[in-house]
Every structure is written in structure tokens, then in C-alpha cells.
Amino acid sequence: MPPRLRASLPCLTAVALFALSLAPAPAAAEPTASSDTPLALTPPMGWNNWAHYMCDIDEAKVVANADALVRTGLAAKGYDTVTVDDCWMLKSRDAGGGLVTDTARFPHGMAWLGRYLHAKGLKFGIYEDAGSLTCEKYPGSGSPAGGGADHYDQDARLFASWKVDYVKMDGCNLWVPPGKTKEQAYRDAYGSVARALRASGRDMVLSASAPAYFQQGEWGGSDWHKVLGWVGETGQLWREGKDIKVYQPAAPGASRWSSVMGNYGYNRWLGRYAGPGNWNDPDFLIAGAPGLTAAESRSQVGLWAMMAAPFILSSDVSRLTPAGVAALGNADLIALDQDPMGRQGAVVSSNATFEVLVRPLANGDRAVAVLNRSGNARDISVPLADIGLDSCTVNAKDLWSGARTDVSASLTGKLAAHDTAVWRLTPRGCAEAVPTGQINGAGARCADGANTTGVGAVVMAACTAGADQRWTVGRGDASLRLAGECLSAGEDGAVELADCAPGEPGQSWTHRRDGALVEAVSGLCLTAPAAAATPDAPAKRLRLTACGDHRVDQAWSLPV
Structure with a gap:
């Protein structure tokens, strides 16, 4: 079942972090070619045969799926590009x-098909x-x-x-x-x-x-x-x-969930590359097709929408489940995916069971999604303060049920196994939202201020969704803060948490498009330590080192 919103939640507004009716569609006008024409200002939508038919493709199948897009109303909702x-x-x-x-x-050729x-x-x-x-x-x-x-x-x-x-x-x-x-x-x-x-x-x-x-x-x-x-x-x-896992006619019930999670996994950290005219593509939507439950289908649609990913189906459209068609055709999720700001959402909290994503939207709203990775139904609760919305009220719309609730404390609900809740939050009298959440580095681990190796130490650790991994981006001063202290250049190249001193050197950071976090005075880059040789080895501290050429240990994903 879709998640149910049952508590109240506070306020929020969109913020930018460091410098980022089912009528048939009318006939499309022929575009005028120009190398200067902006293309794909929102993520492309449509259908492709590969993940369902692979090479077992012909004119009749393409035409049948094109007709099904129109008949189901999906074409009118934006799924308009049919790719062979x-x-x-x-x-x-x-x-x-x-x-x-x-x-x-x-038999009729490609010009005819066009x-x-x-x-x-x-x-x-x-x-x-x-x-x-x-x-x-x-x-x-x-x-x-x-x-x-x-x-x-x-x-x-x-x-x-x-x-x-x-x-x-x-x-x-x-x-x-x-x-x-x-x-x-x-x-x-x-x-x-x-x-x-x-x-x-x-x-x-x-x-x-x-x-x-x-x-x-x-x-x-x-x-x-x-x-x-x-x-x-x-x-x-x-x-x-x-590639997303392809449909297997000999084993139509084989689960494809792990493939959806795998593609979500590599795409979720790359928001810095996305924007109008440029889109990260974690491959096809297979929601409603064999291999996913109704909850898993909702999850794929919800997560792809949060990531501003292309909505390109690859299935037999005429045989999609009713629940799948409903998820794919959900106007609120499509609007979220197609938001004109084009800002990809970011993971702001994660552990082995849950992930919370946040996405700023063009009109000042803010989208929040919660993924339940586990195989059991779970109660969920997301304090608004933990996603950068403190001491205010928002109107929260559950994008699956359409229900609206005023919230001033936490987003709550019950989430089925492998399901994803998605809300659109509209602020009421809120201050500007503060980007809040994890700083992820090499191996999708988290920068952690647990002080396991000395006072003020910042280490790399498994992500826990704990308070010691909940960073904020300072307003106007390019600082990175945790529990009221600032990430600071320390002695001997180490970084540490220290008292925030606006204007003092060592606490101002620039997040470059290549993912590097550069300390302003030294010009050095925040560098993740190598993974520990054994699980029980002491955690190693983060350090500042010379910036390299697209070094993996110097790429970071920040909250938005």
C-alpha cells in the first residue's frame, strides 16, 4: 500500500547549495533545426524496446507499443519519444x-515509422x-x-x-x-x-x-x-x-529489484552534473512490468523522479499492471521529475534500512522521499529539522495518495517493504531551508564526527543516519557544520571540528563540479582515507592533500 502521512511536519523552502484527462496528444509540430536550440530542458520521457524485447524487435511491436502509449494516456502525460x-x-x-x-x-522502413x-x-x-x-x-x-x-x-x-x-x-x-x-x-x-x-x-x-x-x-x-x-x-x-535487468520470458517472475537498486545506487551521488539540458540516466523504467512488485514499481518511479532522471519505459506497455500504469502516470510524480529547476535530489540520510532524499524545486517547494530497503513494513519518521527545516510549518502533500497535511514536527507514516514515500512540502512562513545531511565520499561512506580518534577528529565511517553525520551548509560563509562546530583545516594536514569563527582561514569550502571540496586558503582538497584493512581497525581521519585529477578519494556528494 502507498505510505500514509499521519503526523505533522514543519517548514521548508528551496535552497541552492554552493554554486547548482487522458486525451490523445496533438500532432507534434516539426522542429526547426538550429545548433543553438536548447534541447531536453527537462528529462526526456518515452519508451525503448531493449529491456523487454532486446533484439526480438520489429515494426509491429514498435507500433503496438506506440499505440498503447496513446491509448493508456501515458503519451499525453509526456511519454512521447519512441526509440528503436x-x-x-x-x-x-x-x-x-x-x-x-x-x-x-x-517492412515500411524507418522514414515511414517516423x-x-x-x-x-x-x-x-x-x-x-x-x-x-x-x-x-x-x-x-x-x-x-x-x-x-x-x-x-x-x-x-x-x-x-x-x-x-x-x-x-x-x-x-x-x-x-x-x-x-x-x-x-x-x-x-x-x-x-x-x-x-x-x-x-x-x-x-x-x-x-x-x-x-x-x-x-x-x-x-x-x-x-x-x-x-x-x-x-x-x-x-x-x-x-x-543496464537495468532485462525481462526473461523463460522466467517472467524473476525479481528485478536488485537491478533497480543497483542503478539507483550509482546514480544517486551524481547530482552535481544534472541540470536543464543535462541529465544523469540510470536506465529504463520497468515499473509495472514483470519482476517488480507494486511497491517496488512505486519506488522506482519515486526515486527516478527525485533524481530528475529520464522517464523512459522499457516494457510491453499493453501488459503493464494497473498499479504500474497508475504509478507511471501519476501527475504529481511526473511534475516532480520534470521540475524546471532541474536540480537532482540528494541522499541526506541513510543506513541499512532507510534512505531519505531531498530535492529543491523551482517554486520554493521541497520534495522529500523515504526508501524502505528492508523486506518488512516499517514505521518511518523524518524530523523536519533533520532535513533543514527548523521551527516552522509546511503543507505536506503525499504524492501517492494526494492527501495534504500541515506538519510542524516530523513526516511520519508506515511504509511497505521496498516501498518509497514521496512528499512535496510547501512552506508557510519558513526561513530559507538549510542544506542538511550526509557528506558522502569514497565507497559511499560518510564523513563522521564521532571523535573516535581524538577530540575534533573527522573520520570516514559506514553511514548510520546518526546525528554525528548530520552536516549543514552555512548560510553565506561556505562553512560545513556539525553539532555547532565547523569543519576546519587542522595541523599536519588533518581536518577537524573546531569553533566556528567567521572570516577566519581554514573554514571556507568550495564544492567544485568534479566533486572536490577545496579549502579556500590552502587550495588543498578534502581527501578520504583508504578503507580500513579490517572491520575492527581504527577509523582514519580525513585530511587535506594536493588536489588531483578527478581523484576518487577527493569526490564528495553534499546535501541540498
Whole structure:
């Protein structure tokens, strides 16, 4: 069952941290191509075949799902881009080097499919690869292994002639020339893709898969962070990691929950890269499809909305459960996902059972979500003071039930196993919200002021949602505070908690886009210690060291 709001809760307002009716849709107007036209100012929405059909795709299936989007009302609610993934073409190009549609699968061709979708008020998406071959070994757009001419411009012009609106550009089989690193080769390739699309004569949104080919675990490695730093210069959205688990017809009931949690896991720390025209993409929505319960489906929709993630379904739309369609079509959750501020929510509190996320919104509201990771129903309680809203009242709207309640103490309710509560909070006479919550570093651990290694010590520890991990961002002074003290540059490179002294050196911090926390006077970066060799080893202190090039131990996620 959806969570029930049963207590009262206080006030809140949006804040910026350190420098970030089911009628059929009308026919879409043909866009005017311009390289200066802003694209995807809110997260793209639509459908893609891959996580349900993989290569078992053809014209009839695409048309059936497009029709189902319109029939269910999902298209009218924004799910308007229909994308054909890998395996739509023949294994060889034609004599002129052009891609050839497999007419056994798509008898009317791709230009016809584009016209069909546009007549339905939908947009047309197509798949290609920046390498020499797609992941399923069909012709890619990139140079062949060993070097040679690429097809980026030729393929972009072809897609433009088909009136394509959206290009998913994968990254399999990409040749790395001698003398270049893999990261440099991908940057060059995706830069060429972006230039080709801009020169094609038609505006096409680019979904770039480059970061996914560098992911190393949830927190990632140095090259992954480098790619995340530049991929927004090429595309409007990007896949950062593993694919969502695909539907298995031989085992339709197999759970896909762990895959949803895995993709949420790597995406939740990357809010610094998101904003209008640039979106972190943790892969497809499979809510309402086989492998997720109703609660798990709500969780995926709620968490993706909190993360300003693209809402791209990959399922048999005609067979979605009624509960899944209700979750996917929830107007309040869609509005949350599409909020024009484009600020991705952040994890502000977590332990083995619960995670609390907060997201500032354009009109001054603030969204709050609580994920129940456990396999049992749980009572939840989130004090407003713990999410930066102290001594005030807010009107809290439960986005699943639609119920509104004035709250001046805590958000409370009962949450089913694997469910996620989502509220939209509207302040009433509140002061500006103070970003409050965890500071997460390498390995998704938490900066902790538990004083386990000396007075004022700050260490890295497992996240507990405890008060010793509840930091605030000082208003106007770039300080980071815990329990009334400030994170400060100490002796011998260590950092410590000390009395706050506005204007004094060592307590002013800048959070850069690459995730680094830089101390203003020294120019040094906050650095996480290496993980302890054994679970019972003493915790090591955080230190200031020279800032490196996208060092994983110098990347931090802050509350918003």
C-alpha cells in the first residue's frame, strides 16, 4: 500500500547549495533545426524496446507499443519519444556506405515509422553506436578497428532525413588509436557524434552512453569521473553504468529489484552534473512490468523522479499492471521529475534500512522521499529539522495518495517493504531551508564526527543516519557544520571540528563540479582515507592533500 502521512511536519523552502484527462496528444509540430536550440530542458520521457524485447524487435511491436502509449494516456502525460534500439538494421552497409534497414523486421522502413509516430503526436528515436559495431555486432558509426573513415556525418544526415528526434548512441567496439587513452578516444568519438548531429539540419537529442563504459563499482574510478565531467558537452543525457535487468520470458517472475537498486545506487551521488539540458540516466523504467512488485514499481518511479532522471519505459506497455500504469502516470510524480529547476535530489540520510532524499524545486517547494530497503513494513519518521527545516510549518502533500497535511514536527507514516514515500512540502512562513545531511565520499561512506580518534577528529565511517553525520551548509560563509562546530583545516594536514569563527582561514569550502571540496586558503582538497584493512581497525581521519585529477578519494556528494 502507498505510505500514509499521519503526523505533522514543519517548514521548508528551496535552497541552492554552493554554486547548482487522458486525451490523445496533438500532432507534434516539426522542429526547426538550429545548433543553438536548447534541447531536453527537462528529462526526456518515452519508451525503448531493449529491456523487454532486446533484439526480438520489429515494426509491429514498435507500433503496438506506440499505440498503447496513446491509448493508456501515458503519451499525453509526456511519454512521447519512441526509440528503436539495436538490431533494426542489416549486418552490412550499402555500396554507398549507408545503413540499411532490415525490411524483414521493418517492412515500411524507418522514414515511414517516423511519419507514423509523428502523426500520433509522438517523437522518433533511433539507436546507433559510436564504435565500429553496435553491441549486437551491427554496423556502428565509428572508425573500424585499426583506423579508417567513420560514418558519423553520413549517419546523422540519414537520421535527419528520417525525421529522427532522438539518438541513443552506444559505446561498444570503439577503437582506441595508438597514443591515446580510452578516455580520450571516447571523448573524441562522442564529440564527433555531437558535431555531426548539430550539422545535420535537424535538432536531435543525444543520449550518450560513454560513461557506462568506464564504471567501476558504485563510486566509480578516476576515468569514470573524467567522462562524467565532459559528456554533457556532447549529449543531453547519458547512461553512467550497468543496464537495468532485462525481462526473461523463460522466467517472467524473476525479481528485478536488485537491478533497480543497483542503478539507483550509482546514480544517486551524481547530482552535481544534472541540470536543464543535462541529465544523469540510470536506465529504463520497468515499473509495472514483470519482476517488480507494486511497491517496488512505486519506488522506482519515486526515486527516478527525485533524481530528475529520464522517464523512459522499457516494457510491453499493453501488459503493464494497473498499479504500474497508475504509478507511471501519476501527475504529481511526473511534475516532480520534470521540475524546471532541474536540480537532482540528494541522499541526506541513510543506513541499512532507510534512505531519505531531498530535492529543491523551482517554486520554493521541497520534495522529500523515504526508501524502505528492508523486506518488512516499517514505521518511518523524518524530523523536519533533520532535513533543514527548523521551527516552522509546511503543507505536506503525499504524492501517492494526494492527501495534504500541515506538519510542524516530523513526516511520519508506515511504509511497505521496498516501498518509497514521496512528499512535496510547501512552506508557510519558513526561513530559507538549510542544506542538511550526509557528506558522502569514497565507497559511499560518510564523513563522521564521532571523535573516535581524538577530540575534533573527522573520520570516514559506514553511514548510520546518526546525528554525528548530520552536516549543514552555512548560510553565506561556505562553512560545513556539525553539532555547532565547523569543519576546519587542522595541523599536519588533518581536518577537524573546531569553533566556528567567521572570516577566519581554514573554514571556507568550495564544492567544485568534479566533486572536490577545496579549502579556500590552502587550495588543498578534502581527501578520504583508504578503507580500513579490517572491520575492527581504527577509523582514519580525513585530511587535506594536493588536489588531483578527478581523484576518487577527493569526490564528495553534499546535501541540498
